[in-house]
């Protein structure tokens with residue numbers, strides 16, 4: 001089969017489109033923080049990673065506008081050559097201090113950060129140990145690396161230990177884990193991982209995409225949450241969630257950051273973060289530090305939604321963060337519920353394999369600090385109504 005023939009004969013998505021249940025690529029016409037406009041209809045946004053609700057904060061918008069004015073719309077080159085602004089360096093200094101690390105390095109996306117760091121740091125004789133539920137960008141970073149990759153069962157530290165013990169003791173070893181698992185909303189056992197790593201001479205890298213701004217007293221992520229900042233060697237995070245922008249960062253020892261600056265191909269061979277995006281992150285960091293009440297509200301909203309959904313009989317797995325999955329099982333049932341919920345005015349994220357295991361489809365809801373009680377209660381009411389209709393239909397499996 002030729003490549004284009006393969007594309008012509010790929011019908012799965014078209015079949016779902018024809019059935020009227022295709023949920024992806026919904027075009028947002030306008031955004032008002034917790035609400036968006038789609039095809040002229042307002043929807044309550046419960047599918048955004050905008051945890052602290054900073055994408056519309058006046059100081060964040062003003063900082064972006066002034067950077068646009070001063071530096072123009074883009075850097076038109078890589079950090080390595082013509083694409084480094086004083087703003088990038090200011091942001092790196094601020095993030096290193098915030099994350100409690102010697103230095104930090106900023107990439108154009110979180111995805112590129114994982115690709116560049118994992119593949120840049122490891123070589124042919126090294127070994128990477130990656131949790132089976134890690135994000136796709138970690139999986140792809142492992143694929144790009146020349147190192148031998150060991151995927152250990154989710155959260156299974158005995159299996160991790162056995163894998164580590166099976167490789168030469170003097171080999172380079174990197175354990176990579178999501179801090180918060182993005183499809184389940186659970187927190188990694190960082191204390192346990194560090195204990196295994198330290199006893200067997202491995203380095204640890206934590207992906208704090210969903211932890212930055214969310215976990216820890218000041219929002220510095222998983223390591224801060226567990227009081228393990230000093231012992232956690234490498235942290236990466238994205239700016240596309242709590243920090244209301246786009247981009248990514250890795251923070252760690254000076255010599256590691258220096259090495260990555262000269263070996264991370266997704267940094268060296270890709271254009272740098274645009275000025276307005278960098279300024280957005282700087283301003284968002286300031287607001288985050290000055291307004292800790294946003295994080296407190298985020299957690300209040302999280303508890304309200306989690307308790308409400310559990311009370312309605314929905315299975316939200318082990319969610320312990322603002323990511324709240326509503327487990328549905330089959331794709332058909334999940335798409336049916338997604339459409340009912342969407343039509344009733346609530347935007348959620350439908351998740352199917354390969355992002356999650358087979359028959360583990362779910363709607364993923366994410367809380368924002370700026371959701372009001374009324375908005376959370378509206379979403380709960382919609383889930384209650386839809387759950388009742390679902391039960392009446394008596395489908396083959398039931399999440400409610």
Ligand SMILES: Cc1ncc(COP(=O)(O)O)c(C=O)c1O
Pocket residue numbers: 109110111112114135137178182207209210238239240246247248
């Ligand atoms: C755990 C995790 N790591 C990395 C990324 C990639 O970040 P970005 O979307 O900023 O490229 C994501 C994004 O969804 C994520 O959830």
